[in-house]
Amino acid sequence: MSRFTLKAVGWRPRLEPVKAETATPAQLAALDACPPAQRRSAYFLTLAHDPGSLGERGALFNIVMYAEGGLPRADRELATAVVSMVNGCVFCTSVHAKRFVELTGDEPAMQRILDEGWAEEPDPRRQAVAAFTEALTRTPGAVTAEDIAKLRAAGLDELEILDLVHAVAMFANANRLMLTLGDPLLPKQM
Amino acid sequence: MADLIDSLLGIAPDSPLGALRRRRPEALRHAEGAFRELLLPEDPGGLSRAERAALALRVALKEGDAALAARFRALLVAAGGAGMAAEVEAPGAPQGEGRLAALLRYADKVALAPEGTTRADLDALAAMGLTSRDIVAATQLIAFVPYQVRAIAGLRAMLQEMPR
Numbered sequence: 001m002s003r004f005t006l007k008a009v010g011w012r013p014r015l016e017p018v019k020a021e022t023a024t025p026a027q028l029a030a031l032d033a034c035p036p037a038q039r040r041s042a043y044f045l046t047l048a049h050d051p052g053s054l055g056e057r058g059a060l061f062n063i064v065m066y067a068e069g070g071l072p073r074a075d076r077e078l079a080t081a082v083v084s085m086v087n088g089c090v091f092c093t094s095v096h097a098k099r100f101v102e103l104t105g106d107e108p109a110m111q112r113i114l115d116e117g118w119a120e121e122p123d124p125r126r127q128a129v130a131a132f133t134e135a136l137t138r139t140p141g142a143v144t145a146e147d148i149a150k151l152r153a154a155g156l157d158e159l160e161i162l163d164l165v166h167a168v169a170m171f172a173n174a175n176r177l178m179l180t181l182g183d184p185l186l187p188k189q190m
Numbered sequence: 191m192a193d194l195i196d197s198l199l200g201i202a203p204d205s206p207l208g209a210l211r212r213r214r215p216e217a218l219r220h221a222e223g224a225f226r227e228l229l230l231p232e233d234p235g236g237l238s239r240a241e242r243a244a245l246a247l248r249v250a251l252k253e254g255d256a257a258l259a260a261r262f263r264a265l266l267v268a269a270g271g272a273g274m275a276a277e278v279e280a281p282g283a284p285q286g287e288g289r290l291a292a293l294l295r296y297a298d299k300v301a302l303a304p305e306g307t308t309r310a311d312l313d314a315l316a317a318m319g320l321t322s323r324d325i326v327a328a329t330q331l332i333a334f335v336p337y338q339v340r341a342i343a344g345l346r347a348m349l350q351e352m353p354r
Contacts, residue, residue, distance in 0.1 A: 014309040014312050015325060016322065046326065050235075050323050052228075052231055053224060053227045053228050053326070053327060053330040056220050056223035056224040057334070059223070060217060060223075063214065063220065067214060067217070070214075087304065088305040089304075089305070136340050140253070140254075140339050140340045140344075143343050143344060144347050145347055145348075145351040148347050148348055158210055158348070159210065159213055161344075162213070162348070163214070165344030165345065165348070166217055169336075169339075169340035169341040172333075172336035172340050173337040174333075175304065176301070176304045176333035176336060177333050179304035179305050179307060180300050180307045180311070180329050181326070183309075
């Protein structure tokens with residue numbers, strides 16, 4: 001069985017997070033640039049130690065994941081779940097796999113990806129998105145126009161492809177922060 | 191205005207790919223903002239601008255992006271860190287007990303094998319005198335370069351099938 005799960009996974013920081021009640025104005029302003037639902041999470045309060053980078057990086061994350069138009073949000077969540085599996089981030093995988101299920105209602109499809117990967121993914125668009133995502137994550141220098149052509153063949157237009165590139169790149173970043181600054185708390189440990 | 195990625199890819203802002211990138215103006219603006227806050231902060235705290243450039247150079251080299259690495263090498267020199275370049279660019283695991291070697295070892299772990307990091311890696315940085323802010327800044331910086339590398343790689347592939 002795969003270690004990746006749709007169940008809620010927790011996250012425990014390895015540094016003492018900033019406390020919201022004693023945060024500086026700069027730290028509070030940076031937290032306000034982050035997704036509303038997560039502003040007071042242990043993760044963002046840990047990143048708030050360096051408010052300059054949190055503010056800009058939080059705003060970048062927001063636009064990459066939630067910008068209107070372009071790549072449907074379900075595809076962004078699929079891509080970020082796949083990046084997180086490749087990088088071994090059980091926490092990020094659980095979060096984004098769950099969002100994919102919320103957006104598509106297709107839990108069996110995501111459960112199959114979590115258990116077996118995407119090599120046999122039957123949906124051609126999802127298969128193309130996942131294969132490109134894995135290639136750009138593992139071997140960015142080897143990605144070529146041929147890989148882009150496969151996305152176009154699966155129906156993605158150029159703005160969708162740009163959004164996919166941004167989402168994959170964002171999780172090269174997000175997974176490294178999560179894996180380094182804290183530990184996942186698996187369901188049986190919670 | 192051309193940004194770092196335009197200039198690395200040799201594209202004009204009004205070229206087809208440049209114009210496509212500008213359909214996500216906030217992504218450009220905040221990627222530039224993150225670069226500025228991480229590499230050229232007004233108050234660098236306990237992690238100097240030269241050390242920041244050194245970490246970014248190390249990750250760009252390990253990720254195999256020579257053009258991006260050249261930018262960070264220039265930043266390193268501009269920040270007065272030319273003397274660090276040889277140690278940063280040495281192949282293999284960083285040797286020695288010095289502060290720079292410890293920072294580079296941390297960069298290698300976070301960039302190449304983040305799943306293998308432990309609390310002890312952060313404790314080692316704290317034991318060298320880095321504050322929580324310095325540790326978060328170093329980690330954000332080391333994790334930001336892989337973002338840039340993949341954004342650039344994806345755009346470079348898109349450029350191959352688009353006119354400049």
